[in-house]
Amino acid sequence: MILLNIMFLYLYCQFKNELAFKTNKKPLLMKTKEISLNNLIDGDRISLSALSIDEIGDEHISTGIETPMKTTAFDMSDDEKIEKIEFHFREIMETMGLDLNDDSLKGTPLRVAKMYIKELYSGLNPANKPKIALFENKYKYDQMLVEKGIAFYSNCEHHFVPIFGKAHVAYISSGKVIGLSKLNRIVNYYAKRPQVQERLTVQIAKELQQCLQTENVAVLIDAKHLCVASRGIKDNNSSTVTSFYGGTFLEDQTKKEFLAYLGLNTDY
Ligand SMILES: [Zn+2]
Numbered sequence: 001m002i003l004l005n006i007m008f009l010y011l012y013c014q015f016k017n018e019l020a021f022k023t024n025k026k027p028l029l030m031k032t033k034e035i036s037l038n039n040l041i042d043g044d045r046i047s048l049s050a051l052s053i054d055e056i057g058d059e060h061i062s063t064g065i066e067t068p069m070k071t072t073a074f075d076m077s078d079d080e081k082i083e084k085i086e087f088h089f090r091e092i093m094e095t096m097g098l099d100l101n102d103d104s105l106k107g108t109p110l111r112v113a114k115m116y117i118k119e120l121y122s123g124l125n126p127a128n129k130p131k132i133a134l135f136e137n138k139y140k141y142d143q144m145l146v147e148k149g150i151a152f153y154s155n156c157e158h159h160f161v162p163i164f165g166k167a168h169v170a171y172i173s174s175g176k177v178i179g180l181s182k183l184n185r186i187v188n189y190y191a192k193r194p195q196v197q198e199r200l201t202v203q204i205a206k207e208l209q210q211c212l213q214t215e216n217v218a219v220l221i222d223a224k225h226l227c228v229a230s231r232g233i234k235d236n237n238s239s240t241v242t243s244f245y246g247g248t249f250l251e252d253q254t255k256k257e258f259l260a261y262l263g264l265n266t267d268y
Helices: 002-019 053-059 080-095 108-118 180-191 196-213 252-261
Strands: 032-034 135-136 144-154 164-171 176-179 216-223 238-246
Touching: 080 108, 108 196, 144 176, 144 180, 144 216, 144 252, 164 180, 164 196, 164 252, 176 196, 180 196, 196 216, 216 252
Parallel strands: 032 238
Antiparallel strands: 135 176, 144 164, 164 216, 216 238
8 A cells, every 4th residue: 555655656746747847937927837748648647546635636637638538428418417417506505505595596506507518618528629621721831820819718627617818829731721710719629628727738739730730739828727816825926838849849949939929938
């Protein structure tokens, strides 16, 4: 048992090392942690069972790149899920002592249930994945395309409170291009899941690599976590930056060009 605990602790330390927190040198971002995600490997899963539930939540550790889903995730229809969540959310509110006969509260369980399935967590269902059409790169534009400042709203999977911020994405065409609004839609599809920022970053990057048929993709997310700002450590000033660089974006010059477009200090 002790050996097992040491093993888990080792894995945990390894994982933390991989996240490679660096001190901030960027003038535009106050107290920002930068987390580079290129070391995470597809399908890699880490066991967190040696940690307490508070540790997992406050450290915002995830177990892998794929959103953990049950094989039975879509056995129920959306309407059945809404009905079930409504029932259980009513239980939660009643347990907290709220009077559900009050006119203001009585519709809340159904409102929350609909909001979860149809809006906040609609990105769990692959049926809601945006349809991406590729176009030929007729202009023969072979330089970097950057779409910056894509606003997104997500929710932390450890506390179910908002993560919100800006995603900046870039790619260099391999001969195919996609409509610009599709970049926003891909960001928002993956944001509408219970998330950790690191996973959100990698999921967006992998999706872009797949649909654009190129490794040459970069994603940088700068976000605030309300579970850090409004509870726990109650740090209202910090934001978290996560980045993923693929293909030529791993080269210094290309990475610097991308960061320069974002107005970020490139000396790191
Ligand atoms: Zn959280």
